[in-house]
Amino acid sequence: MRVLLVGGGGREHALAWALSASSLLTKLWCAPGNAGIAALAECVPIPAEDVPALLAFASEQQVDLVVAGPEAPLTLGLADACAGAGIRCFGPSAAAARLEGSKSFMKEVADAAGAPTARWQRFDDPEAARAYIRAQGAPIVVKADGLAAGKGVVVATTVEEAEDAIAGIMESRVHGTAGATVVIEECLAGEEISFFALCDGETALPLGAAQDHKRVGEGDTGPNTGGMGAYSPPPAFTPELQAQVMASCIRPTLAEMARRGTPFRGVLFAGLMLTAEGPKLLEYNVRFGDPECQALMVRLRSDLLAALLAACDGELANIDLRWEPVHSIVVVMAAAGYPGPYAKGTVIGGLDRAATIDGVEVFHAGTARRDGAVVATGGRVLGITATGPTLRAARDAAYAAVDALDWPEGFCRRDIGWRALGGAG
Numbered sequence: 001m002r003v004l005l006v007g008g009g010g011r012e013h014a015l016a017w018a019l020s021a022s023s024l025l026t027k028l029w030c031a032p033g034n035a036g037i038a039a040l041a042e043c044v045p046i047p048a049e050d051v052p053a054l055l056a057f058a059s060e061q062q063v064d065l066v067v068a069g070p071e072a073p074l075t076l077g078l079a080d081a082c083a084g085a086g087i088r089c090f091g092p093s094a095a096a097a098r099l100e101g102s103k104s105f106m107k108e109v110a111d112a113a114g115a116p117t118a119r120w121q122r123f124d125d126p127e128a129a130r131a132y133i134r135a136q137g138a139p140i141v142v143k144a145d146g147l148a149a150g151k152g153v154v155v156a157t158t159v160e161e162a163e164d165a166i167a168g169i170m171e172s173r174v175h176g177t178a179g180a181t182v183v184i185e186e187c188l189a190g191e192e193i194s195f196f197a198l199c200d201g202e203t204a205l206p207l208g209a210a211q212d213h214k215r216v217g218e219g220d221t222g223p224n225t226g227g228m229g230a231y232s233p234p235p236a237f238t239p240e241l242q243a244q245v246m247a248s249c250i251r252p253t254l255a256e257m258a259r260r261g262t263p264f265r266g267v268l269f270a271g272l273m274l275t276a277e278g279p280k281l282l283e284y285n286v287r288f289g290d291p292e293c294q295a296l297m298v299r300l301r302s303d304l305l306a307a308l309l310a311a312c313d314g315e316l317a318n319i320d321l322r323w324e325p326v327h328s329i330v331v332v333m334a335a336a337g338y339p340g341p342y343a344k345g346t347v348i349g350g351l352d353r354a355a356t357i358d359g360v361e362v363f364h365a366g367t368a369r370r371d372g373a374v375v376a377t378g379g380r381v382l383g384i385t386a387t388g389p390t391l392r393a394a395r396d397a398a399y400a401a402v403d404a405l406d407w408p409e410g411f412c413r414r415d416i417g418w419r420a421l422g423g424a425g
Contacts, residue, residue, distance in 0.1 A: 001305065004058050005030045005041065006078070007048050007069025010332075010365035010383040011290035014297040015069060015304070016040045017361065022305035031057065035374045036364025048073050055081045063087060067308060071287050074266075075101040075147060090308045092286050095262040099253075099284040103145045103183040106284050109260075113252035117281040120185035126170045129182055133162045139187035144169050146178030151224065155187060188273040188280055191236045191419070194292045195270045197250045198307060201263035203316040204250045205307075208299065208323070209237045210292035211419070216339055218415045225339045226380055229416030231329040231391060232295040236274055236420075245272060245279050253284070265311055291330040294363050294385045298328045327391040329417055331384045331398045333410045335366075338379035347373045349406030354384065359394065360401045361385045381410060391420055 001024050005016055013036045020028060020040045031054060033043030046053045049072050058066055066082050068074050068091035075097045082089035091097075098105045104122040111117070122145070123129035133140060133156075142165040144152030152175050156162035162184075169179035196207040211234035216222040249270055257264040269285035269292075288296075297304070301322040310319045335342035348367070351374060355362050363385055366378015384401045388394035395417050402412055 001025055001064040002027045002062060003029070003065045003067060003305070004054070004061070004063045005067045005069065006054060006073055008032045008034045008037070009069065009290055010363045010380065011288050011293040012069040013037050013363040013365070014294040014383070014385070015067060015288070017363070018297040018300060018304040019067070022303050024303065024305045024309075029057075029061065029063070034364045035367040035369040036362070038369065049076060051076050051078050051081050054078060055085060058082065058087050059085055065090065065305075065309065065312070067091075068266075069287065071097065071100050071147065071285065074286055088309070088312045090312055091266040092264050093262060096257055096264045097286045099257075099264070099268075100286040101147055103143045103283070104181065107183060107185075109253060109256055110249075110281055113249075113256040115249040115252055115281050116278065118185040118188050120183055122181060122183055124181050126166050129166050129170065129184060130163050132184055133159055133166070136184075136186075138162060141185045141187050142166060142169065143183045143185070144175045144179040145181035145183055146175070148175035148178045151175065152178055153224075188275050188282070190273045190275040192282070193234055193237045193272045193274060193279075194230070194289050195237070195242070195245055195272055196288065196292070196296065197246070197268045197270070198311050198316055199254055199264050199266060199268050200311045200314045200316040201258060201265050202254065202314065204246065204254055204268070205316045205319060205321060206242055206246060207267065207321065208232060208296045209234055209242065210289070210295045211236070212289065212292055213413060213416055216413075218413050219418070223339055225334070227289070227291045228332045228334070228413045229330050230289075230291045230295045231327065231394070231417045231420060232292070232299060233327070234420065241274070241279055245270065248279070249281050290365075291332055291383050294330045294383045295328045298361055298385055298387050299324050299326060324387070326387040326389060327394045328385065328387045329391065329394040329398050331402055331412050331416050332365075332380050333382040333384060333402065333405070333407070333412050334380050335376050335378070336409050336411055342379055343409060344377055345370075346376050346407065346409040348376060348381070348410070350404050354401040354404040357386075357397055357401045357404065359387045359397045362401065376407075376409070384412075391417055395421070
């Protein structure tokens with residue numbers, strides 16, 4: 001099969017790695033790709049958001065399957081455009097992608113489906129939002145309704161902090177039009193889990209869970225990031241809890257989306273909070289997480305391409321996913337200064353040395369090749385991913401690979417997996 005993978009981050013490198021192992025694959029392209037993906041696929045310089053150019057390329061190259069990595073092309077209608085051209089696309093329609101594109105839409109669907117979620121209200125007026133915050137008190141969560149590159153959520157510990165969030169999101173428009181509307185919801189306490197399910201519109205198949213580390217500092221301190229690391233499987237998310245989430249959230253959501261005439265096909269990413277009352281739904285995303293995808297792909301034994309095709313063709317009921325009996329961990333290497341301003345173009349050495357460590361895969365996120373060297377082009381730059389018979393063994397291998405790198409301008413957290421391993425370090 002001829003496959004076009006859309007995106008250029010660590011998630012897409014992990015997907016390219018898994019897809020390239022399929023016996024069904026004959027040709028793999030990636031748009032736009034990165035320096036690591038270039039070893040597995042032919043990279044083409046088309047931005048992930050340029051739906052017309054992606055469609056033209058897929059048509060010209062007689063692509064059999066388009067696989068969308070990030071959410072932006074899906075919300076812009078990539079799957080719809082592919083369907084119109086008779087090309088399979090793994091990912092939901094623009095209408096179904098509103099589960100991620102609009103926080104209020106997602107909450108409406110969750111309520112209609114009976115999925116357990118935090119109490120919430122939607123606001124278009126900043127003063128009404130402030131009045132609600134003062135009435136509810138803190139802690140409280142303020143979310144930009146639209147897509148904000150993972151940065152539109154403020155967990156406010158005081159009323160003043162929540163009101164400042166309203167000023168920034170709704171009045172200063174720090175996230176642009178995504179902040180025209182906000183969702184304000186109760187703050188849930190517990191452990192946060194990322195759970196993934198493959199969906200074909202009617203059937204949902206569990207695709208595993210991971211726990212990630214959003215904050216930049218060790219001990220989960222400092223500002224939020226796109227993700228500084230992840231591990232899988234998370235011990236807190238038992239098989240019994242997975243079955244409960246499938247029954248209370250995933251399957252009812254699929255049924256509600258189908259009832260609305262917008263069946264969901266693709267990967268449904270449920271952000272969950274394991275509360276004292278049981279799992280509750282924080283949000284839905286309509287694509288693989290990053291860096292959770294890296295942690296899942298290295299554990300997957302089944303043919304990923306076959307599974308994605310089954311999701312496109314409504315055949316998931318005939319698929320049984322198999323997993324390696326290992327633990328995995330991802331340590332994100334970021335450019336100094338991230339998530340604030342950071343330098344670009346610094347040279348990364350030692351990549352070959354790091355990749356020789358047993359059980360390690362080095363997934364690229366923000367990289368390019370210039371003058372024969374790999375250089376950093378983004379904030380999150382590498383995902384050092386390792387597997388092992390225990391989480392501790394996987395962690396030790398990942399950090400050994402980190403130490404094999406020669407990149408003074410990069411940094412990472414040294415405590416990824418600390419909750420599961422019983423403490424920092």
